[in-house]
Amino acid sequence: MATQLKSLSDFSHTTIPSASPYRFAIVTAQWNADITGALYQGAYELLVKQGASPENIISVTVPGSFELTSGADMILNNKKVDAVICLGCVIKGDTPHFEYICSAVAHGITNVGLKYNIPAIFGVLTTNNQEQALERAGGKHGNKGEEAAATAILMADLQRSLC
Template identity: 60%
Template sequence: MATALKNLSEYNSDNLIPIDGKRFGLVVAEWNKAITDTLCKGAYETLVKHGAKPENIERITVPGSFELTLGAQFLAQSSDIDAVICLGVVIKGETKHDDYICHAVAQGITQVGLKFNKPIIFGLVTTNDEQQAWDRAGGKHGNKGVEAAAAAIQMLGVQLID
């Protein structure tokens, strides 16, 4: 669904499992730091709101969005981490660089999740300009970090269904 039709901070909490014993990893890109820190704050606050203990949330910082994949793998390989949330911002520039970064990150995050059989959440904001990124980091379209944290909790619930 297009972001214009949905607030990223709205989600159905009816199907969220208890997470007081779960451990989460947050991988946050430094590039566009003010925006990624806002995304991270949204994710962190959502996890705590739903019962995650602050000491069970580990944050690592990577240089840019391209490095989210390896950062996710570093956290995912730990048996102590139940889910990893990747947060970054890619803003379109004058070249196709953004296309290559976004594609690589999407593929990489998918591969890490499959390799470690745990939720690795794609919290990458991809926009045409900086204002659109802010609109998705707590602005008029909500906060993608909130959405990513809710997705991580939901995916942990899907794992328990087996």
């Protein structure tokens, strides 16, 4: 596998604009908290590094990844933000629960973004085991929270450029 030894959180191929003109929300699942907490830290730190004011970052938690869609919907219905970042982690088990949750969350996040015409970013790890999740939450494959934050900035900037 080509990504086995590579950090996937490499932004050298793109320029990430300043986040200073934008407001963001980060919705983080509490389930698998050690992993989602690392994703949150990566996202938050990248937003601030790129110029977002901490006062322009709304942070909320929801019980699990399934609730990310509802959390994002509540934020977009009640707050003025330029993008919402949804962070979670679903680890495959022995039942089809994994497939149902992953599918519902992916569709739900897409739909909530389309409903409000505001970028809703899918920052949910869908891994086979805990080790893979840790590798993507600040381990050898980078931090998918950072990638989600970079995507949020790029999409907020695209949205503004089209207005």
